[in-house]
Structures are given as structure tokens and as C-alpha cells.
Amino acid sequence: MARRDDASVRLLTRNGHDWSPRYPAIVEAVNQLKVRSCLIDGEAVACDENGLAVFQRLRRKPTGRHVLLYAFDLLELEGEDLRREPFETREATLASLLRGSLPGLRLNEHLAYPGDVVFQHACKMGLEGIVSKRLGSPYRSGRSPDWLKMKNPAAPAIRREAEEDWGRR
Numbered sequence: 001m002a003r004r005d006d007a008s009v010r011l012l013t014r015n016g017h018d019w020s021p022r023y024p025a026i027v028e029a030v031n032q033l034k035v036r037s038c039l040i041d042g043e044a045v046a047c048d049e050n051g052l053a054v055f056q057r058l059r060r061k062p063t064g065r066h067v068l069l070y071a072f073d074l075l076e077l078e079g080e081d082l083r084r085e086p087f088e089t090r091e092a093t094l095a096s097l098l099r100g101s102l103p104g105l106r107l108n109e110h111l112a113y114p115g116d117v118v119f120q121h122a123c124k125m126g127l128e129g130i131v132s133k134r135l136g137s138p139y140r141s142g143r144s145p146d147w148l149k150m151k152n153p154a155a156p157a158i159r160r161e162a163e164e165d166w167g168r169r
Contacts, residue, residue: 002030002040002069002105011044011069019044025065025104032102039076040094041139042069042108052127056156071098072108072131075139083139090139115148123152 001012009030011020020027023044030040046057046067058067074094075083082090091110098107111118115132122130129151137146 001075002026002038002042002071004030004033004035004039005037023064023067023069023104025067025102026069027104029069029102029105033097033105035078035097037076037079038074038097040069040071040105041073041075042071044069052125065104068104068106070106070108072110073139085138086136087133087139088135115150119150119152123154126152126155128152128155 003010003012009020009027010018011023011026013019026044030038043053044058044067045053048054048057053070071094073087074090074097075081077093077097082093085093095107098105110133115130118132119130122128129149132148132150134146137144140146
């Protein structure tokens with residue numbers, strides 16, 4: 001999460017750790033948005049030469065300007081809680097907010113195609129997977145029946161997760 005208020009910009013992990021010092025390009029981009037406050041949900045990524053997210057790069061170099069935030073939801077804007085708004089309203093507001101933002105912050109484009117088609121293409125590209133969000137759905141922290149996460153079993157990060165899980169047994 002990227003949290004901007006009158007005092008600062010903070011990048012918060014799922015566990016509530018502030019990783020702002022690790023990712024200066026993201027902090028700079030969020031700080032340059034033309035708002036007083038916002039809360040953006042996204043994923044910090046390091047991309048390869050083709051613009052594809054490569055988890056190993058993030059793992060190897062946990063800090064630096066090469067890491068950017070792919071923003072995929074907007075939970076608060078100028079003190080207004082948007083979590084109850086339908087997904088498509090939050091999406092359009094986020095796209096408008098990020099228009100012209102610095103390179104450390106990018107809009108994660110949403111595709112309005114059948115999930116199976118998008119998933120097949122994501123797998124062919126070697127991506128980790130997709131998240132499908134039901135139109136009209138509010139934002140919920142954690143798992144939701146309105147959001148489906150499909151992982152590509154052949155993606156390196158997913159294979160690594162499976163190997164790490166297997167090693168713990």
C-alpha cells in the first residue's frame with residue numbers, strides 16, 4: 001500500500017512494515033501526485049528489459065530506483081473512503097489520478113476479456129498469473145469471493161513457492 005497524507009508518504013507491507021526507504025522512486029512518484037491524501041493498493045515490482053515483472057530481481061536487489069509500484073486499486077482519496085464504491089469507479093478514479101505520474105508509479109491495466117483467455121495469454125508470457133475482479137465489487141482486505149487469483153504453475157516464482165512449501169513438509 002502507498003499511503004500519502006499531509007505529513008509523508010509511506011509504503012506499507014501486508015504486515016504493516018514501512019518500506020519507504022527501500023523504494024525511493026515509488027515514494028517520489030506518490031509524493032508528486034496532485035492530491036493531499038490517498039491510499040493506493042499495488043505491488044512493488046522489478047521488471048526485466050521487456051517490462052515483465054521478475055520476482056527474483058526484487059529479491060536480489062531489495063532496494064533501489066529500479067523498483068516501481070504497479071497500482072491496481074484506490075481505497076482512499078482526499079479523506080474519502082472509496083472501499084464501498086464499485087470496482088469500476090475506483091479503477092477509473094485511479095487511472096485519472098495516475099495520468100502523467102512519474103515512472104515509479106504505474107497503473108496496472110485491467111482487461112475486460114474472459115478470464116480464461118487472459119489467463120492463457122498470461123501463462124504464454126510467463127507471468128505469475130492473474131487476478132479477476134467482479135465488476136461492482138467493493139474493496140475487501142484479504143481473500144474475497146469477488147476476486148479470484150489464478151496462478152501459472154509454470155511461472156518461476158510459483159515453482160519456487162511450491163518448492164519452498166515442499167521443503168517445509
